[in-house]
Amino acid sequence: MQLFPTPVHPGVNGSRMQHKFDRIDRLPPYVFSEVNEMKASARAAEIDVIDFGMGNPDTPSPKHVVEKLIETVSDPRTHRYSTSRGIKGLRKAVANYYGRRFGVDLDVEREVIVTLGSKEGLANLASAISAPGDVILVPSPSYPIHPYGFIIAGARVCPVRVGEKVDLIEEIKRTALSVSPSPRALVLNFPNNPTGAVVDIDFYSEIVDFAKSIGMYILSDIAYAEIYFEESPPPSVLQVPGAMDIAVEFSSVSKTYSMPGWRVGFGVGNRELIGALARIKSYLDYGAFTPVQVAASAALSGPQECVGDIRQRYRERRDILIESFAASGWEIPAPRATMFVWAPVPKLFSDIGSLEFSKILLKEAQVAVSPGIGFGKFGEGYVRIALVENRQRIRQAARNIKQFLSSY
Numbered sequence: 410m411q412l413f414p415t416p417v418h419p420g421v422n423g424s425r426m427q428h429k430f431d432r433i434d435r436l437p438p439y440v441f442s443e444v445n446e447m448k449a450s451a452r453a454a455e456i457d458v459i460d461f462g463m464g465n466p467d468t469p470s471p472k473h474v475v476e477k478l479i480e481t482v483s484d485p486r487t488h489r490y491s492t493s494r495g496i497k498g499l500r501k502a503v504a505n506y507y508g509r510r511f512g513v514d515l516d517v518e519r520e521v522i523v524t525l526g527s528k529e530g531l532a533n534l535a536s537a538i539s540a541p542g543d544v545i546l547v548p549s550p551s552y553p554i555h556p557y558g559f560i561i562a563g564a565r566v567c568p569v570r571v572g573e574k575v576d577l578i579e580e581i582k583r584t585a586l587s588v589s590p591s592p593r594a595l596v597l598n599f600p601n602n603p604t605g606a607v608v609d610i611d612f613y614s615e616i617v618d619f620a621k622s623i624g625m626y627i628l629s630d631i632a633y634a635e636i637y638f639e640e641s642p643p644p645s646v647l648q649v650p651g652a653m654d655i656a657v658e659f660s661s662v663s664k665t666y667s668m669p670g671w672r673v674g675f676g677v678g679n680r681e682l683i684g685a686l687a688r689i690k691s692y693l694d695y696g697a698f699t700p701v702q703v704a705a706s707a708a709l710s711g712p713q714e715c716v717g718d719i720r721q722r723y724r725e726r727r728d729i730l731i732e733s734f735a736a737s738g739w740e741i742p743a744p745r746a747t748m749f750v751w752a753p754v755p756k757l758f759s760d761i762g763s764l765e766f767s768k769i770l771l772k773e774a775q776v777a778v779s780p781g782i783g784f785g786k787f788g789e790g791y792v793r794i795a796l797v798e799n800r801q802r803i804r805q806a807a808r809n810i811k812q813f814l815s816s817y
Contacts, residue, residue, distance in 0.1 A: 432561055441783050443764065447771050459806040461794040462777040464602070464748055466667040468722065470708075471715040474666065477707040481700035491696035494687050495523020495675070499702045502709040503675045510634075511645040519680045520653075522687055525697055527632050527659040527674035530686065531596075532558035533693065534628065534657070534676070537685040539564040544588050546581060546595040546625075550781060550788030552602045555630065559596075567592070570787045571604060578615055585623060594626040600633040600643050603784050603793040604751040605744025607637070613646045620655055626682065627656040632674075635665040635716055637746040638724050647678055657682045664748060666708045667719055673697050673705040723748050726796040730803050737811035741794075750794040752778075757817050763792050774813035776806045 444462060451458050469475075481487055494500075500523060504515040515521050524530030535558040539545070545559040549568035556566045567588055569580050585592050597616070599608045620627050629646045637643055646656050661674030676686060696702070730750060731743045741752040758766040763780035770792075771777050779795070781788035798806070 432563070436557060436560065441779060444767050444771060444777060444780065447768060448777050451771070451775070456775060458771070458775050458777050459798055459802050459809070460777045461796075461798060461806070462779050463797070464664075464795045465797055466664060466669055466719075466748070467797045467799070468667045468719065470668045470671070471666055471711075473711050474668065474704050474708045477711075478700050478704035481703040487699040487703070489699075491699045491702065493690040493694050493696045495521075495696055496699060496702045496706075499523050499673075499675075499706045499709075502706040503677060506709045507645070507647070507677060510642075511648050513645060513647045513677075515677055516680070520677055520683055522676045522683050522690070523696060523702060524659070524661075524674040524676055524686075524690075525694065526663065526672045527630060527661040527676075528554045529672075530659045530674050530676045531555070531628065531630060532561070533689050534682065534686045535559045535562040535564070537689040538594065538626070538682065542590070544590060544592040546584055546592045548577070548596070548598065548601075549785035550603055550791070551596070551785055552598060552630070553784065555596045555598060556785065564593070568785060568787065571601065571606065572787070577608075578612065578619075581616065582619055585619075585625065591623055592625050594628050595620060596628050596630070597646065598630040598632075600631075600637060600746035602633060602747055603749050603779070603781070603788065603791075605747045605749055607639075607643050607746050609641075610644045610648055613644060613649050613652070617646065617649045617652045617656065621651070625655070626679070627652070628682075629656060629658040631658055631660050633664055633747040634660060636720055636723055636748055638720075638727065638743075639745055643746060653679055655679060657686075662705050662708050665716055665719070667715075668705070668708065671697075671701050671705065673701055723796050726798075726800065726803060729800050730794065730796065730807075733804050733807035734810065737807045738814045739810060748796045750796065751781075752792050752794055754781075754790055754792060755814065757814070759790065763789055767792055770810075770813065773816070774806075774809040776809055776813075 448458055500517045500521040503521050504517050507513045507515050539562040541563040543564040545564050545566050546569050547556045547566050548571040559566050569584050634643050646652050657676055657678035659676045663669040754766045763782050767778050767780040779793040781791035
């Protein structure tokens with residue numbers, strides 16, 4: 410007997426029909442939902458949860474950026490529709506940022522576009538350039554939109570394993586040469602979410618040469634390019650001579666300027682790809698609210714001391730977390746960049762998987778993290794810890810974890 414029959418609904422002619430949504434069916438259950446539901450239940454019971462789960466910056470946006478928003482929104486002329494490609498002032502600010510940070514010259518009209526966050530830009534580009542049957546290479550573990558933007562678009566995603574002991578260039582080449590048809594695009598994300606891994610310009614040079622040799626686009630996400638903890642800042646793929654022929658790159662103001670809720674990102678690079686994204690966006694949106702775009706321009710073009718302050722804050726939190734968690738009995742490698750720590754599940758719990766460990770940690774230590782399996786099959790065995798709690802809360806989490814681990 411079927412206990413939970415498939416819902417049926419009357420059709421237009423009174424008949425009964427089943428509803429099936431193929432693209433939704435291609436998406437797996439949202440792994441993070443179980444932990445999120447547990448967090449909500451704990452908070453409803455007034456339990457203090459120390460939440461490292463979501464990469465949601467907890468510090469305010471820069472004062473001069475907020476003031477520019479207030480000033481601009483006071484002008485009623487800015488209340489009308491904006492433009493899906495982004496206001497010219499913001500596109501100029503993006504081009505100037507690339508010029509001073511990476512030494513890359515960009516055509517404001519044809520090589521720069523404003524998006525509703527880097528996530529939206531990548532997802533819409535996936536729809537613009539993908540057709541059913543196309544193959545896309547995506548490193549795993551990865552931020553979920555990197556594979557699922559293309560899965561939603563109907564493409565076939567082939568994961569490429571990322572890890573400390575993995576030669577990523579060789580993995581990319583091996584995978585690309587073993588699939589049919591030849592891959593249409595390769596997604597790269599460095600500094601990487603969730604692992605914190607970084608690459609150098611030599612890596613990009615070799616990948617650009619290989620991608621050109623097989624006719625493959627490169628789609629780069631550098632949303633964490635300004636959150637780094639070593640002397641040399643992370644490079645852009647567009648610094649490689651000839652990369653503009655095949656590559657686009659996405660970033661945003663979300664993490665660099667602690668502006669996640671503002672939803673302003675940008676894409677730059679290859680004119681054909683930027684043009685494809687602009688065309689599909691013209692059907693989908695009118696762009697971000699103009700005052701928000703003006704404020705984002707102020708962030709990119711104004712005083713940059715706030716970027717260093719934000720970077721230092723994450724560095725301090727990283728160092729405190731690594732030290733205090735080690736004292737609690739949980740040894741974790743220090744990331745070289747991003748606002749995340751990629752932590753191996755303690756050996757005591759290695760046999761139950763990252764999701765079950767995350768649930769136990771939340772229930773018994775009141776500490777929330779993101780299970781690694783949510784970032785792809787090669788994320789199993791790890792959890793992601795976001796540096797979004799202050800130093801006192803990090804130390805409290807370490808005390809909770811020490812008591813939790815000692816009970817086992």
